[in-house]
Amino acid sequence: MMVQAFLDRISDKSARIGVIGLGYVGLPLALACLRAGFRVTGYDIDAAKIEALTAERSYLPHIPVDGLGAQIAAGDFLPTDRIADLGTADAVLICVPTPLTPERDPDLRYVRDTAAALAPVLNPGALVVLESTTYPGTTDEVLRPILEETGRTVGTDLFLAFAPEREDPGNAHYSIGRIPKVVGGVDEASGKLAVALYNAVLEKVVPVSSAATAEAVKITENVFRAVNIALVNELKVIYGAMDIDVWEVIEAASTKPFGYMPFYPGPGLGGHCIPIDPFYLAWKARSVGQSTRFIELAGEINRAMPDYVIDRLREAVDRQSGKGLNGADILLIGMAYKKNVADQRESPALTILEKLRAAGAKAGFHDPWIPEILPSREFGALAGCKSETLTAERLAAADAVLIVTDHDDVEYGLIAEHARLVVDTRNAMRARGLEGTHIVAA
Incomplete structure (x- = not known):
């Protein structure tokens, strides 16, 4: 009834x-x-x-x-x-x-x-x-x-x-x-x-057929993304060592109408699902005597990307000014975990900002979606840091501009014109036809 x-x-x-x-x-x-x-x-x-x-x-x-x-x-x-x-x-x-x-x-x-x-x-x-x-x-x-x-x-x-x-x-x-x-x-x-x-x-x-099946569906979707993002992040590192542009490779590979699905590299994983859900499955797998080696390896690769980005940034700044990161003025573009959202949860930008400051850099950020960093368990010291206004003067003063999140409503043309060095983790500049010797990929 x-x-x-x-x-x-x-x-x-x-x-x-x-x-x-x-x-x-x-x-x-x-x-x-x-x-x-x-x-x-x-x-x-x-x-x-x-x-x-x-x-x-x-x-x-x-x-x-x-x-x-x-x-x-x-x-x-x-x-x-x-x-x-x-x-x-x-x-x-x-x-x-x-x-x-x-x-x-x-x-x-x-x-x-x-x-x-x-x-x-x-x-x-x-x-x-x-x-x-x-x-x-x-x-x-x-x-x-x-x-x-x-x-x-x-x-x-x-x-x-x-x-x-x-x-x-x-x-x-x-x-x-x-x-x-x-x-x-x-x-x-x-x-x-x-x-x-x-x-x-x-x-x-x-x-x-069951709630457990529905739970497995969701976690499978997110593990699928985490693993494939890890793969393309690893390819970025490999191809970078060979002086091959991974973005050009992906663009050309995407023309194949079957057997290929494009995923894109970045500075690390963020958000409330993809960085977290593989650990849920790994924990459950252990409880039934199973290992998740492939998934855990993908997690290691993705978690290593902020350090890879910082290393590329350090190399670029050193080539440009000979000063390295200690004392360098670095302006991050984007604090959200993905473009066009006001969500900082698990954002790799938080990790990068914290590590840059620990390395002695004077690091700030501009994000039209995140006016202020909210308190969090892992990044309590960053709480209250405010987004800086993007101006020609601020860009020219920075030793490097690091694009971490490719929001659509950022003035990339202004960045290209006034920044001395742009390190781009998202292909945001080239995707908009903005190129130059001062723009490098990471």
Whole structure:
């Protein structure tokens, strides 16, 4: 009876959807549910986010919230920092961080804490869906026991599934509604309800046989990217030693219409998924007696790229001025982990900036998307550092400009004209037709 009642509420759009975590994943998801005609409760522990949404102000530059005030006034959207407000939700979608511990093991405290806080207020017959990327087995082995501590049973009066987020912040072509959604339940009924929910919100749903399979799908996607980026990063180093331009190689190889997919080198991996997820799989693999040698080697290569970039920068500065990095004025372009997003999480730019300062360089940055470096566990000393204004005078004063993140809204022509030395890790200059003896690749 609970299954059919849920399906009926999804069908007639009378269901209320709860979203926990209103960040890069949760906020677009909540807005997609609203656009689909559902009433939504958006929960986040950060009161500043709730205040911003209530004032119809977006804290994510690529996610507009125009018109949200009217939906709040009508009762269609409730932004809240009170977990009890999720007690009226028919489905709750969990979008919380899944970082690593300092020992690079899975850190599931946010998932556990969320489940423990949510369990006592859940509606009978509610569907809970975890969207946070994690290792296969998390939904069933970690989330399920916590939710069932209240005396409910998954598959009877509580339903549980995993549907991994596939967000690509800054990608205007693939918004959340257009990205196929993989969905797997911990049992048949849970899978059926989750598929029905997402079918009512998104263009395409891809059902799989279990939550563990859905978890494996997501982690496979990110391991695939990490390994291939490591490969092309290693090729960059090899071809660089041969005085071969890896970017030209990739461009030519990309003309092959089959059997090849281009990946691009860079200064290292960043973001909330690709640098982290391989460690989740490696940890889980060890628990079942398996090794992940290939994946771990890829991680070593990618983690070595900031040092490779700094070495190339040091060589270029030494050739240009004979002074090395100690005392050199270095201006980084970009602090975000990828272009056109305001997200510094796991950004290789943070590592590079910290290491340059440790080497004695006077290092600052310009980033139109990140006005100030936010506090973080690993880079606490950089917190509060502010983006510098990009001017002809600032560029001319720098011993070198290091392009780490290739945002579209950077004045690359100004850089080419006024910088004495440009070290480009992203092919940003040549891609815009800007070349010269003072522009080198790294």
